Amino acid sequence: MTLGASALTFSGLATPAHAQVPGGAGSPCIETATHDAADGARGGHAGLDHRDISAAQQRAIEARTDRRLEAMTAKQKKKAQTLAATVPVYVHVMRDAAGNGDVTDSQINQQISVLNNSFGGGGGSGAVDTGFSFTLAGVDRYNNNQWHNDLQSESYRSQTRLGGANALNIWLVDFDYLGIATFPWDYSSDPDIDGIRVQYSSLPGGTATNYNLGETATHEAGHWFGLYHTFQGGCTSTNDEVSDTPAQSSSTSGCPAGRDSCSLPGLDPIHNYMDYSYDSCYTNFTSGQSSRMDQAWTAYRG
Numbered sequence: 069m070t071l072g073a074s075a076l077t078f079s080g081l082a083t084p085a086h087a088q089v090p091g092g093a094g095s096p097c098i099e100t101a102t103h104d105a106a107d108g109a110r111g112g113h114a115g116l117d118h119r120d121i122s123a124a125q126q127r128a129i130e131a132r133t134d135r136r137l138e139a140m141t142a143k144q145k146k147k148a149q150t151l152a153a154t155v156p157v158y159v160h161v162m163r164d165a166a167g168n169g170d171v172t173d174s175q176i177n178q179q180i181s182v183l184n185n186s187f188g189g190g191g192g193s194g195a196v197d198t199g200f201s202f203t204l205a206g207v208d209r210y211n212n213n214q215w216h217n218d219l220q221s222e223s224y225r226s227q228t229r230l231g232g233a234n235a236l237n238i239w240l241v242d243f244d245y246l247g248i249a250t251f252p253w254d255y256s257s258d259p260d261i262d263g264i265r266v267q268y269s270s271l272p273g274g275t276a277t278n279y280n281l282g283e284t285a286t287h288e289a290g291h292w293f294g295l296y297h298t299f300q301g302g303c304t305s306t307n308d309e310v311s312d313t314p315a316q317s318s319s320t321s322g323c324p325a326g327r328d329s330c331s332l333p334g335l336d337p338i339h340n341y342m343d344y345s346y347d348s349c350y351t352n353f354t355s356g357q358s359s360r361m362d363q364a365w366t367a368y369r370g
């Protein structure tokens with residue numbers, strides 16, 4: 069295990085169980101790359117934790133979204149936006165056979181509150197209300213050693229996923245990542261695995277040091293709504309397809325005030341939920357990100 073070398077290690081993962089996960093750190097990304105064109109993980113291993121999307125793929129996705137929006141009537145768009153008002157959330161707690169990996173109902177409720185606060189603009193400086201809110205629609209718990217470690221992930225997700233395109237499914241597992249998400253434009257081809265996988269110890273009150281305020285779910289939900297990392301594309305003007313998140317050359321670790329990794333205008337958006345900073349460092353989504361989420365929602369989840 070090389071967690072100690074990661075830019076974003078957290079002690080909660082340094083348990084013997086992780087050393088037994090077949091395939092090691094990179095496997096979730098590699099195994100599902102063709103289907104689960106999503107986030108790599110926040111806080112995983114440098115070079116493996118971030119599933120790159122090429123500039124060409126990025127252009128194709130943007131064009132596809134534009135085409136879908138152009139093809140929709142005003143009525144269809146309005147209906148989609150109404151649906152977006154409240155997102156039903158299904159939480160799947162994947163415990164091992166001995167019951168490890170459980171979280172309390174209180175932690176789950178706190179997690180929903182964190183999502184509502186973060187997406188509602190309550191995070192602090194620069195925060196905008198994205199207009200999205202969340203309500204807990206269901207909690208189920210499983211005891212399965214494989215599922216607990218995120219093995220057979222396509223199988224377990226398809227067996228347990230609930231709701232439609234507008235439902236956020238959160239699978240709480242114990243793996244080498246903080247989280248992995250699917251993107252909205254992949255829903256139509258892979259609806260059964262749509263959602264986010266989140267390290268269970270990242271929930272509020274969990275043991276993931278520096279990452280236990282519940283913002284991993286915020287970050288992964290951001291991907292689920294169609295946001296890229298703020299460091300997507302590095303120091304390019306295209307960057308993350310959002311004009312009000314200054315470009316940055318790479319992910320941020322910790323909370324380094326004043327970081328400015330590109331010569332393009334603006335300091336790195338280290339307080340943005342779509343960077344890799346500590347939970348306590350996050351304060352905001354931007355209005356540009358809010359607009360992007362609206363568009364992706366309308367095109368793919370409404």
Ligand SMILES: [Zn+2]
Pocket residue numbers: 107108109110287288291297
């Ligand atoms: Zn991410």
